[in-house]
Amino acid sequence: QVQLVESGGGVVQPGGSLRLSCAGSGFTFSTYGMHWVRQAPGKGLEWVAFINYDGTKKYHADSVKGRFTISRDNSKNTLYLQMNSLRTEDAAVYFCAKDWWRGLDYWGQGTLVTVSS
């Protein structure tokens, strides 16, 4: 069965950096695009970034452009999100999700990022 497991969340000071990982299994990771989606406490879903199956196309939300970078290593079946210059408003649960060309069909359970001094 498809599994997506995020890791790398934690507490970081404003201006700091963090790298999130998402390990995929149960499907051919290298043939699917992947997303990061976040959810601030008590708030709705916010799309963060997308990467296509081979990493040649990357798109980032305006709110994170220039600070966050999505990437993947298909040899390790792993998706990444490098987050730099973190702000208090970046605090959220970060989900990775598999793209199905018809929506996001599988989601991980999320990893919590807290930005606080």
Add this chain to the structure above:
Amino acid sequence: SYVLTQTPSVSVAPGQTATITCGGKNIETKSVHWYQQKPGQAPVLVVYDDSARPSGIPERFSGSNSGNTATLTIRRVEAGDEADYYCQVRDSTNDHYVFGAGTKVTVL
């Protein structure tokens, strides 16, 4: 950038029908996907491409898309349907993905 507008909350009695709307400019030209999210859980895709259901999603869930409004309909509502529901589209002008703000469905 493309904006999706959802009613913040809907209340419905068990056995009745819940209607959740998602407004967007000419949304009928886009494929709309719907997600259910229960507290403390990851979202689940319940309708894709306006009206199709993934495997395992009950037939009680259906969708439509016309004009400037997409709709998710939940028939014969059950207590277990209480959740937040989000619509989502892809904005082809910039290859960004957009979620609505979500609708909280409360089962009375």
